[in-house]
Amino acid sequence: MSSTRIEHDAFGPVEIPADRLWGAQTQRALQVFGSKQPFPASLIRAFGQQKRACARANARLGTLAPALADAIEQAAEALADGAFDQHFPLSIWQTGSGTQTNMNANEVIANRANLMLGGELGSKSPVHPNDHVNRSQSSNDSFPTVMHLTTVLELRGRLLPALGQLHNELKAKADAWQDVLKIGRTHLMDAVPMSQGQAFGAFAQQIQHGIARLEGCMPRLCLLPQGGTAVGTGLNTPVGFDVAFCEEISQLTGVAFATNPCKFEGMGTHDALVEASGALNVLAVSLTKIANDIRLLGSGPRCGLGELIVPDDGLTSSIMPGKRNPTIAEVLVQAAMQVMGNHTTITLAGASSTFELNVAKPVLIHNLLQSIEVLTDAVSLFSHRLLSGLEVNRAQLAHNVEHSLLLATALNPVLGYDRVAQITRKAADEGLTPKEAAVRLGLISAEAYAQHVRPEAMIRPTP
Secondary structure (H helix, E strand, C coil): CCCEEEEEECCEEEEEECCCCCCHHHHHHHHHHCCCCECCHHHHHHHHHHHHHHHHHHHHCCCCCHHHHHHHHHHHHHHHCCCCHHHCCCECCCCCCCHHHHHHHHHHHHHHHHHHCCCCCCCCCCCCHHHHHCCCCCHHHHHHHHHHHHHHHHHHHHHHHHHHHHHHHHHHHHHHCCCCEEEEEECCEEEEEEEHHHHHHHHHHHHHHHHHHHHHHHHHHCEECCCCCCCCCCCCCCCCHHHHHHHHHHHHHCCCCEECCCHHHHHHCCHHHHHHHHHHHHHHHHHHHHHHHHHHHCCCCCCCCCCEECCCCCCCCCCCCCCCCCHHHHHHHHHHHHHHHHHHHHHHHHCCCECCECCCHHHHHHHHHHHHHHHHHHHHHHHHHCHHHCEECHHHHHHHHHHCHHHHHHHHHHHCHHHHHHHHHHHHHHCCCHHHHHHHCCCCCHHHHHHHCCHHHCCCCCC
């Protein structure tokens, strides 16, 4: 049996590996663009859902024979389930509209449908990749529809649940450590007391806001441009196709998608996707702050701050036996760096929109999906391998609170700023506690000092 088969297109014969489901247009694109960096499987499988919904909508509106629509839908369902991932070889570095990957999907589905109907690979009969699988569609509206579809599904199915778990872990620590005193730090230097729970409450709030920002993008991400075809006018689509498609894709995915009332906006620009990336960028900033604070507070543990006990991950130094590093926090910070860089690329890609088409769709969605993936994986790792086992070093915290010079700040209403400054200066110069310095200066008695300087009362407004 030959290892290749011959298919024909408008430019002549094309030789294709015999066991591949793609067709002539994909093969020509493969020869031009190569296959060194293919799209992630999530986007390819989203194409399966998009083609299923299109087949259903076309059948509903009478523009596709039921038998053909059924075969297309079955083949597209297998694509959506991951059965044909290996039949999508094209690089993300292709035409800026994503035309080649859309045609890849059309050809794979057509060939699979024809085999199911008793036809042959490459016959384009009875199912034609353009005339039937791509009916009522253009790459210009199909590819951005898939961009929105896969973004929403990846956010809802992967990242948002991971962030929810992270928020729960941080909130649990905040609640458990609400009364564990520590010294706050501003400008990296000692400040006044607060609780460890308050610090982790701030972390939890950051993540809660990050979740809200992503949820806030959803109404615009769920507006789909399908039905705009070439430039947004809907040429070659039956009336109502856009609405029927959104009803079908909503049923298939369980997500309430709606047709974009202005297909020109949905195809010529990708502001909603840039907005989503912006929310991911803010989240990356938040996660960097959280990871850095935790690894700094756990630094040492004997010669650093040592206020948190970071769980052992079993890894160590190549030269220093037994050395423990905050590797999981470092993973999260590096993932955040990648997202920040991706956002720059996505911003530039979004800004490349000209007239009725954005022609940087592949690089935009590649970077957006990578941002979602790396954050999901890093956040999950951080929650399960670091936060869940994180503990406080109560002895170190108590020592720090006891020896903090700025406890004397509580005396400002009693002695005034200048006298309290004398106390802190004497304590610093002579290695005294602020209580010892205050008593030696004769500014207050030990009993009165103890009455006014109570660290546990300093972590909230004065009653």
